[in-house]
Structures are given as structure tokens and as C-alpha cells.
Amino acid sequence: xxxxxxxxxxxxxxxxxxxxxxxxxxxxxxxxxxxxxxxxxxxxxxxxxxxxxxxxxxxxxxxxxxxxxxxxxxxxxxxxxxxxxxxxxxxxxxxxxxxxxxxxxxxxxxxxxxxxxxxxxxxxxxxxxxxxxxxxxxxxxxxxxxxxxxxxxxxxxxxxxxxxxxxxxxxxxxxxxxxxxxxxxxxxxxxxxxxxxxxxxxxxxxxxxxxxxxxxxxxxxxxxxxxxxxxxxxxxxxxxxxxxxxxxxxxxxxxxxxxxxxxxxxxxxxxxxxx
Amino acid sequence: xxxxxxxxxxxxxxxxxxxxxxxxxxxxxxxxxxxxxxxxxxxxxxxxxxxxxxxxxxxxxxxxxxxxxxxxxxxxxxxxxxxxxxxxxxxxxxxxxxxxxxxxxxxxxxxxxxxxxxxxxxxxxxxxxxxxxxxxxxxxxxxxxxxxxxxxxxxxxxxxxxxxxxxxxxxxxxxxxxxxxxxxxxxxxxxxxxxxxxxxxxxxxxxxxxxxxxxxxxxxxxxxxxxxxxxxxxxxxxxxxxxxxxxxxxxxxxxxxxxxxxxxxxxxxxxxxxxxxxxxxxxxxxxxxxxxxxxxxxxxxxxxxxxxxxxxxxxxx
Numbered sequence: 229x230x231x232x233x234x235x236x237x238x239x240x241x242x243x244x245x246x247x248x249x250x251x252x253x254x255x256x257x258x259x260x261x262x263x264x265x266x267x268x269x270x271x272x273x274x275x276x277x278x279x280x281x282x283x284x285x286x287x288x289x290x291x292x293x294x295x296x297x298x299x300x301x302x303x304x305x306x307x308x309x310x311x312x313x314x315x316x317x318x319x320x321x322x323x324x325x326x327x328x329x330x331x332x333x334x335x336x337x338x339x340x341x342x343x344x345x346x347x348x349x350x351x352x353x354x355x356x357x358x359x360x361x362x363x364x365x366x367x368x369x370x371x372x373x374x375x376x377x378x379x380x381x382x383x384x385x386x387x388x389x390x391x392x393x394x395x396x397x398x399x400x401x402x403x404x405x406x407x408x409x410x411x412x413x414x415x416x417x418x419x420x421x422x423x424x425x426x427x428x429x430x431x432x433x434x435x436x437x438x439x440x441x442x443x444x445x446x447x448x449x450x451x452x453x454x455x456x457x458x459x460x461x462x463x464x465x466x467x468x469x470x471x472x473x474x475x476x477x478x479x480x481x482x483x484x485x486x487x488x489x490x491x492x493x494x495x496x497x498x499x500x501x502x503x
Numbered sequence: 504x505x506x507x508x509x510x511x512x513x514x515x516x517x518x519x520x521x522x523x524x525x526x527x528x529x530x531x532x533x534x535x536x537x538x539x540x541x542x543x544x545x546x547x548x549x550x551x552x553x554x555x556x557x558x559x560x561x562x563x564x565x566x567x568x569x570x571x572x573x574x575x576x577x578x579x580x581x582x583x584x585x586x587x588x589x590x591x592x593x594x595x596x597x598x599x600x601x602x603x604x605x606x607x608x609x610x611x612x613x614x615x616x617x618x619x620x621x622x623x624x625x626x627x628x629x630x631x632x633x634x635x636x637x638x639x640x641x642x643x644x645x646x647x648x649x650x651x652x653x654x655x656x657x658x659x660x661x662x663x664x665x666x667x668x669x670x671x672x673x674x675x676x677x678x679x680x681x682x683x684x685x686x687x688x689x690x691x692x693x694x695x696x697x698x699x700x701x702x703x704x705x706x707x708x709x710x711x712x713x714x715x716x717x718x719x720x721x722x723x724x725x726x727x728x729x730x731x732x733x734x735x736x737x738x739x740x741x742x743x744x745x746x747x748x749x750x751x752x753x754x755x756x757x758x759x760x761x762x763x764x765x766x767x768x769x770x771x772x773x774x775x776x777x778x779x780x781x782x783x784x785x786x787x788x789x790x791x792x793x794x795x796x797x798x799x800x801x802x803x804x805x806x807x808x809x810x811x812x813x814x815x816x817x818x819x820x
Contacts, residue, residue, distance in 0.1 A: 321706055322709060350707050353689055353707060353709055413707060
């Protein structure tokens with residue numbers, strides 16, 4: 229664990245005093261529809277480097293669609309996405325991945341037949357560069373490279389405290405641990421932006437606390453920018469630096485947690501005031 | 504009756520060891536050929552989790568392309584290279600036209616797509632090469648055609664066709680190459696990832712398109728080798744497509760995801776079939792070769808549904 233910390237010691241300033249930070253990702257006037265159904269309507273917001281950004285909203289508000297737009301699963305019909313200062317063209321998910329965007333899924337998308345170790349190793353696939361002829365020979369630079377990646381993966385396993393299940397096929401693991409492995413796989417990509425889709429769904433209190441701790445640690449120790457969708461308001465308010473609120477595919481609020489919490493539109497949306 | 508089932512066959516094996524050896528050899532060769540075809544299925548199954556219905560017709564198509572090119576005056580070796588090229592184009596085309604639009608669809612949709620591909624290739628193959636059986640260009644490709652007889656004991660004789668020996672050698676080389684390719688390279692891990700979960704594979708930066716094209720090309724190469732070997736023993740005709748489904752019991756035995764499993768499964772089916780036919784077939788009027796394999800597979804399914812070497816099926820409820 230120490231090694232990762234050292235390597236990634238970008239030392240992000242404490243969240244509170246960051247008035248003006250570099251914008252990592254900017255979403256401008258994005259609209260997305262499936263046939264006649266509008267999933268997202270004219271949404272703009274940004275994600276600043278080093279922050280934890282929460283996206284909240286009632287069910288069906290378009291939160292997951294928004295993540296899918298960011299990581300290239302969906303292509304919005306309108307609007308632009310600016311990634312690290314450059315307007316992004318239509319991008320495939322694996323291109324988004326190689327550009328430093330990693331994610332986890334609402335309903336855990338792991339490689340169920342593989343072990344924890346292999347699952348997390350698969351997060352390194354973009355970082356393996358050696359010609360596969362070398363890999364065929366299993367020798368020389370390729371072997372060294374594999375060892376290096378293994379080291380990195382072991383560090384992540386230590387960090388997430390999942391040493392005990394290294395060799396267990398993930399399909400056998402309880403849900404909470406699967407979520408943790410999925411986080412591990414995303415971390416193995418050493419992403420600039422980490423998208424977490426309901427990282428705490430279906431967890432008990434203790435598991436939620438663990439997961440919150442990991443998220444904060446990832447953010448503070450590695451300096452990874454995080455965008456997360458979460459329903460547990462306590463968690464959202466504790467963790468995030470800024471919150472964007474969606475309802476029926478539209479943005480209804482955006483700002484620091486306290487401000488959003490007090491916003492009348494947000495209260496209405498969550499209490500279900502008729503539209 | 505009991506004597507006929509439990510004792511007589513073994514007495515025969517003991518009395519005529521040369522005949523028994525010949526049967527074993529036949530079983531071995533049949534097994535190798537089944538293994539080759541099963542190998543093609545395994546590759547696709549590993550990467551997309553579907554049973555590729557089109558593997559049988561790909562064997563026919565590869566064989567026909569090779570022979571057809573040669574008939575039109577292309578020298579044998581050049582024809583072989585061109586055929587490899589054609590299989591590459593086919594792989595790319597399948598990825599582009601069939602697989603890519605179906606990302607994230609349920610497996611059953613992909614299965615139906617491979618059935619569609621089968622009918623397309625049948626029609627296209629007949630359109631281009633005609634429907635009649637063709638002779639494989641065994642000699643032009645430099646494959647041996649003779650046979651060697653070994654004397655066993657005083658009057659025993661075992662005859663080995665050279666082409667069968669070549670088939671065995673090629674199969675072994677092919678399996679070794681594929682085994683190394685998929686186990687020692689990152690493509691192997693990517694392959695399993697793709698088969699397991701499309702979305703997740705995409706999210707860690709694996710290009711589905713690339714992996715699928717590679718795998719279909721590898722399956723195409725296996726199909727070509729199978730087409731040559733099978734074609735050399737009989738003819739290159741559309742009937743081979745049906746024989747290809749013998750791979751199904753082989754896969755049930757060996758496991759749908761295992762390359763060694765395909766080999767072992769193929770050999771078990773090959774041996775079982777030939778020995779069963781020649782020593783026990785007479786009891787039920789012969790002809791059991793065509794269905795015995797399925798019985799073996801069915802019995803096997805009861806005990807190991809994932810096959811001998813298949814990945815264990817894990818389902819958490």
C-alpha cells in the first residue's frame with residue numbers, strides 16, 4: 229500500500245479549500261434519447277480534478293445514462309463532452325478506458341468464472357504493451373512486465389483488504405465483496421476519472437462504511453477524481469465535494485452538499501411533488 | 504446374450520490383436536479429426552459464449568475455396584495462402600456485420616446469428632463453387648498419400664494411412680500453438696473476459712471487435728486444417744457440415760471452453776465409436792457409430808455437466 233501512495237503522491241489539497249480547480253470533464257448541453265424516450269435533456273455540468281462528485285436523483289432520473297455517456301456506452305444526440313480540455317468525438321468504451329476513465333457497474337459486471345486476482349489483472353490489460361510474440365515465449369521483457377503488473381495488482385489487493393479471496397472465483401463471493409473486487413479492477417487501470425455506479429447498493433452498514441473509507445482513500449491518497457451515483461443520502465453528503473441532482477432527465481440542482489440539501493426543487497423531487 | 508456382451512468382444516480382442524490395433528488406430532484418427540473440428544467450436548465459445556453453428560460450414564467453405572482456387576489454375580501453395588486470406592476476410596466480415604451489431608445481446612441471439620451465418624455460407628458456397636463434391640488436392644499440397652503396413656505377430660497386419668499420420672501431427676502442432684497463444688498471452692485473458700461479460704470487458708479497455716476478429720480468424724484456420732484433412736479422407740462436400748456436429752458430444756465430454764478438453768473428448772469419442780461399432784455393433788444390427796457418441800455424451804452429462812476440463816459453472820442464488 230505504501231508503494232502506491234508514494235508513487236501517486238500528487239498530494240491533492242484538502243477538499244474544503246479548493247476554490248478553483250482544473251476541470252477534468254465538462255458536459256455541455258447533452259441530450260440523449262432512445263427512440264421517443266428522452267433519457268437526458270440538456271444537461272451541463274463539470275467534474276473538477278481531484279474532487280468527489282456525486283450524481284443523485286430519484287430512480288429513472290438519468291443518472292446511469294449520464295455515466296454511460298461519459299464512458300462511451302451511449303452517444304448523446306446533442307451536446308459536447310470535453311475531456312481534459314479537448315472536445316471529445318464519438319468515443320467507444322474501450323477508447324474511453326484507454327483515455328483514463330474507469331468505472332464500476334450498478335449490477336456488478338465482473339468476470340464471474342475468473343479469480344479475484346485475474347479479474348483485477350484484467351484491469352491492467354491496457355497497460356501491457358509488450359509484443360505478444362514476447363508473451364508467447366514467456367520470456368524476457370514480457371515476463372518482467374507481467375511481474376510488474378502482478379506487483380501493482382497485489383498492492384491493490386492489500387489496499388482493499390481482499391487478500392483472503394485472491395484465488396476465489398468471484399462468482400462465489402458475496403455481493404459486498406464482489407463490489408470491492410470490481411472497485412479493485414477499476415483501480416488497476418490507474419484511472420484519471422473513476423465512475424462508480426451505486427457502489428454501496430445492497431450493502432449493510434458495515435460494508436457501506438468500509439466502501440466509503442476506500443472511496444475517500446482512493447481520492448485522497450491516489451488523487452483520483454471520482455464521480456459516483458448513490459442513493460444513500462448520508463453517504464453522499466459525507467463523501468462528496470459537489471453534488472449534481474437530476475430528475476426526469478433534467479438537472480435541477482448543482483452545488484456543495486449543504487446547498488443542494490436545502491434546495492426546494494431537490495426536496496420536491498425526493499418527496500415526489502407532482503410535476 | 505450376456506456372453507456376447509461381456510465376454511465375447513474381449514476374447515476377440517485377445518485372439519486378433521492386429522485387428523484390435525487397427526481398430527484402435529482408426530479410432531485414434533477419427534478422434535483427432537473430431538478434436539480438430541471441436542477445437543474450432545471451443546475457440547468461438549471461449550470468446551463469445553455461444554455455440555458457433557457455422558463452424559461445420561466454415562470447414563466446408565475453407566475446403567471448397569482451396570480446391571476451387573486450385574481448379575481455376577492457382578498453384579496449390581498459393582491457393583493455400585489465398586484461402587488463409589479468405590478466412591481472414593471472412594473473420595473480419597463476421598465481426599463487422601454479424602457480431603458488432605449484437606454486442607450486449609443475450610447469447611441466444613448470437614447463437615441464432617451463427618445459424619443465419621451457416622445458411623449464408625451454404626448458399627454463397629454453392630453459388631461460387633457449385634454443389635457437387637470435389638476432390639481434395641492432397642498431393643499438390645505435398646501431403647503424403649501412401650500407406651505403411653506393419654506386421655504384428657505371425658500373420659497379423661496393421662495398415663496406417665500416411666495422411667492419417669499427417670493429420671495427427673498437424674492436429675498436435677495446432678493444439679500446441681493455440682494452447683500457447685491463449686494461455687501465455689494477454690489475449691487469452693482478454694478472451695475469457697469478453698466471453699464472461701461484454702460491458703465489463705469494454706470498461707477495462709478490451710476491444711471486443713479486435714478480439715472477435717482474432718478468434719474468428721483462428722477458428723477459420725482450424726476450419727481450413729480440418730477441411731483439408733477430412734477432405735483428404737473423403738471428399739470436400741456439403742455433407743461434411745453434418746458430420747461436423749459430431750463435435751457436439753466431443754464438446755460435452757471435454758468442456759466447451761477447454762482446448763485440451765476438445766482433444767481428449769475427441770479421442771474418447773473416436774475410440775468409443777470405433778470399438779463400439781466393431782465389437783458390440785453386431786448385437787443390435789450394426790450402424791451404432793452414428794449415435795453412440797451422443798449416448799456416451801449423455802451419460803457423461805449426468806456426472807459432469809461442465810465437461811472434463813470445462814470451467815466450473817458458478818451460479819449464486
